[in-house]
Amino acid sequence: xxxxxxxxxxxxxxxxxxxxxxxxxxxxxxxxxxxxxxxxxxxxxxxxxxxxxxxxxxxxxxxxxxxxxxxxxxxxxxxxxxxxxxxxxxxxxxxxxxxxxxxxxxxxxxxxxxxxxxxxxxxxxxxxxxxxxxxxxxxxxxxxxxxxxxxxxxxxxxxxxxxxxxxxxxxxxxxxxxxxxxxxxxxxxxxxxxxxxxxxxxxxxxxxxxxxxxxxxxxxxxxxxxxxxxxxxxxxxxxxx
Amino acid sequence: xxxxxxxxxxxxxxxxxxxxxxxxxxxxxxxxxxxxxxxxxxxxxxxxxxxxxxxxxxxxxxxxxxxxxxxxxxxxxxxxxxxxxxxxxxxxxxxxxxxxxxxxxxxxxxxxxxxxxxxxxxxxxxxxxxxxxxxxxxxxxxxxxxxxxxxxxxxxxxxxxxxxxxxxxxxxxxxxxxxxxxxxxxxxxxxxxxxxxxxxxxxxxxxxxxxxxxxxxxxxxxxxxxxxxxxxxxxxxxxxxxxxxxxxxxxxxxxxxxxxxxxxxxxxxxxxxxxxxxxxxxxxxxxxxxxxxxxxxxxxxxxxxxxxxxxxxxxxxxxxxxxxxxxxxxxxxxxxxxxxxxxxxxxxxxxxxxxxxxxxxxxxxxxxxxxxxxxxxxxxxxxxxxxxxxxxxxxxxxxxxxxxxxxxxxxxxxxxxxxxxxxxxxxxxxxxxxxxxxxxxxxxxxxxxxxxxxxxxxxxxxxxxxxxxxxxxxxxxxxxxxxxxxxxxxxxxxxxx
Ligand code: SF4
Numbered sequence: 001x002x003x004x005x006x007x008x009x010x011x012x013x014x015x016x017x018x019x020x021x022x023x024x025x026x027x028x029x030x031x032x033x034x035x036x037x038x039x040x041x042x043x044x045x046x047x048x049x050x051x052x053x054x055x056x057x058x059x060x061x062x063x064x065x066x067x068x069x070x071x072x073x074x075x076x077x078x079x080x081x082x083x084x085x086x087x088x089x090x091x092x093x094x095x096x097x098x099x100x101x102x103x104x105x106x107x108x109x110x111x112x113x114x115x116x117x118x119x120x121x122x123x124x125x126x127x128x129x130x131x132x133x134x135x136x137x138x139x140x141x142x143x144x145x146x147x148x149x150x151x152x153x154x155x156x157x158x159x160x161x162x163x164x165x166x167x168x169x170x171x172x173x174x175x176x177x178x179x180x181x182x183x184x185x186x187x188x189x190x191x192x193x194x195x196x197x198x199x200x201x202x203x204x205x206x207x208x209x210x211x212x213x214x215x216x217x218x219x220x221x222x223x224x225x226x227x228x229x230x231x232x233x234x235x236x237x238x239x240x241x
Numbered sequence: 242x243x244x245x246x247x248x249x250x251x252x253x254x255x256x257x258x259x260x261x262x263x264x265x266x267x268x269x270x271x272x273x274x275x276x277x278x279x280x281x282x283x284x285x286x287x288x289x290x291x292x293x294x295x296x297x298x299x300x301x302x303x304x305x306x307x308x309x310x311x312x313x314x315x316x317x318x319x320x321x322x323x324x325x326x327x328x329x330x331x332x333x334x335x336x337x338x339x340x341x342x343x344x345x346x347x348x349x350x351x352x353x354x355x356x357x358x359x360x361x362x363x364x365x366x367x368x369x370x371x372x373x374x375x376x377x378x379x380x381x382x383x384x385x386x387x388x389x390x391x392x393x394x395x396x397x398x399x400x401x402x403x404x405x406x407x408x409x410x411x412x413x414x415x416x417x418x419x420x421x422x423x424x425x426x427x428x429x430x431x432x433x434x435x436x437x438x439x440x441x442x443x444x445x446x447x448x449x450x451x452x453x454x455x456x457x458x459x460x461x462x463x464x465x466x467x468x469x470x471x472x473x474x475x476x477x478x479x480x481x482x483x484x485x486x487x488x489x490x491x492x493x494x495x496x497x498x499x500x501x502x503x504x505x506x507x508x509x510x511x512x513x514x515x516x517x518x519x520x521x522x523x524x525x526x527x528x529x530x531x532x533x534x535x536x537x538x539x540x541x542x543x544x545x546x547x548x549x550x551x552x553x554x555x556x557x558x559x560x561x562x563x564x565x566x567x568x569x570x571x572x573x574x575x576x577x578x579x580x581x582x583x584x585x586x587x588x589x590x591x592x593x594x595x596x597x598x599x600x601x602x603x604x605x606x607x608x609x610x611x612x613x614x615x616x617x618x619x620x621x622x623x624x625x626x627x628x629x630x631x632x633x634x635x636x637x638x639x640x641x642x643x644x645x646x647x648x649x650x651x652x653x654x655x656x657x658x659x660x661x662x663x664x665x666x667x668x669x670x671x672x673x674x675x676x677x678x679x680x681x682x683x684x685x686x687x688x689x690x691x692x693x694x695x696x697x698x699x700x701x702x703x704x705x706x707x708x709x710x711x712x713x714x715x716x717x718x719x720x721x722x723x724x725x726x727x728x729x730x731x732x733x734x735x736x737x738x
């Protein structure tokens with residue numbers, strides 16, 4: 001008999017037809033760590049942080065549909081250890097100076113680091129040379145902190161209908177580029193009210209002149225761990241819609 | 242240093258050895274003593290590597306990051322850099338005058354910082370030596386030794402520092418590296434609970450500070466003849482002063498005197514500091530040598546910090562500290578009104594400032610503006626900003642230029658220790674000239690050099706060790722530049738050739 005239920009770490013939850021594992025889990029109040037997933041956008045499956053074990057095989061929870069009777073492992077040491085390594089790689093592949101970063105406390109990468117008990121970078125820092133684009137009067141693009149989640153790319157394309165951002169290059173040489181004649185934000189058509197200007201989960205795309213208006217200590221992840229904070233948000237989204 | 246390294250079979254356990262550049266420098270203070278043909282100490286050179294690359298580090302960043310970014314430039318007084326950068330950035334956003342609430346919150350923060358920094362220096366780093374003597378057993382030379390013999394005093398020092406740190410925490414939300422100053426103001430005020438929390442200890446803090454002033458002056462006067470001549474040099478002084486010539490730590494005009502006490506400039510608008518201060522570069526060190534332009538390189542060097550401030554101000558606005566200043570300036574055997582030149586008097590002056598901070602904190606805490614919510618002013622963007630404050634160790638300059646896109650293109654910082662650079666060299670030379678016997682360095686001389694350097698409370702990593710444990714390397718060179726002798730002391734206080 002069809003029950004529309006799966007088990008995650010031994011807990012039975014129900015799902016609605018067409019939901020992915022991560023959607024069902026978050027709705028049921030179970031946190032699966034992620035970075036490139038966003039409830040407003042089609043799943044991307046690129047960051048691999050949400051990797052879970054489904055009936056013994058590794059899958060991205062954001063791209064795998066829930067189906068009856070799945071047995072999902074989520075919080076176990078080996079998966080969290082891989083998630084930790086992925087997060088550490090993201091830190092060393094960019095230039096993340098959290099102490100002076102205005103996103104600190106509101107940043108998903110940093111909050112995930114805390115959640116995964118990431119206390120060191122483990123891998124050698126690559127210190128890449130990446131350009132800051134400050135040409136836009138209201139928006140700053142700091143590529144040093146980009147984690148290639150492509151949320152801005154998706155937001156610009158799908159919501160703003162503008163296609164301002166793209167990822168160019170491959171692997172370690174990937175770079176967030178701007179589709180404009182000058183290659184900078186100045187003539188890109190990006191508007192301060194665009195979704196793409198606000199969707200960045202880290203401190204790569206920022207609205208200018210707002211830094212530190214909210215004191216350190218009173219920010220989103222200062223108050224709640226990422227598993228709590230995001231669940232609260234998802235629930236609100238769900239209730240609102 | 243070693244770090245965890247990955248391997249297939251044992252993913253988290255292998256170790257990788259990395260040479261950490263910080264360990265390589267190792268925070269050793271390095272001093273070279275140069276002899277002349279007659280084997281007299283001609284010059285002392287304190288080699289400092291700490292302040293390289295500040296400016297490069299900041300360039301290319303958006304200006305609003307500066308108050309947080311610069312806190313990391315120096316782990317010793319982050320709040321001072323935070324506030325100096327904050328003041329410079331006010332100018333970048335075209336703000337000359339903060340709201341009363343923002344101004345007073347910043348002042349409160351600054352008083353907390355100066356108080357805790359001075360308490361750390363006096364009680365933890367300096368007083369064990371001052372109380373037990375420079376040659377006392379190493380085991381006594383830290384706050385634990387102090388706790389044993391002077392339990393009340395040491396506890397007061399610990400509590401005083403804690404109080405300063407709590408002021409910082411209440412204003413910025415964190416004990417170290419909080420936010421606070423933002424362009425044109427502050428990002429939070431105090432709640433009634435936060436204010437009351439600080440109020441409950443403020444009278445104690447004043448009493449402890451008063452005891453501290455007494456202790457510092459007793460120590461100094463107990464052997465005034467020695468203390469007034471040890472590492473004593475004749476120098477000019479510089480500090481901010483308020484519009485009425487009063488002691489001012491947060492904002493004012495620059496006052497500078499020559500070594501005879503004559504005015505070189507007064508109430509000078511620090512935004513034009515380039516007209517009166519230039520920095521000389523010398524081939525043997527990365528640290529620059531600032532000097533007063535009107536006096537030239539040779540005569541224009543000066544001292545900053547507590548001694549300069551207490552010497553230069555005409556009055557202190559809080560009563561107990563003013564009394565203490567009066568006693569300091571009129572101490573027996575000292576020409577009334579003249580500048581006190583003794584380097585060891587820095588300690589006494591520092592304690593007078595602690596008292597001033599504690600009294601000022603109390604006054605501010607009773608001011609309802611601290612609870613106000615009118616915190617930010619906006620203005621027209623400017624491309625240049627200069628912020629100056631009196632940091633615990635002396636006048637601190639932050640100077641930034643930005644481009645139209647808000648990115649820092651140029652930065653110049655003059656930290657207090659740089660201003661005291663020449664004076665520290667001179668003090669070390671004086672000590673070496675007095676105590677060097679023949680061509681052999683001795684452990685005693687190393688200790689004296691350390692005491693001379695430490696009087697300035699320099700923001701050097703070597704100076705953050707307890708007294709007697711400053712990692713120090715001293716080299717003695719003859720007139721031809723040949724090495725005659727070298728002694729090295731590590732951070733355990735052990736001395737080797
Ligand atoms: S973007 Fe996030 S992780 Fe990166 S520096 Fe800023 S706070 Fe840290």
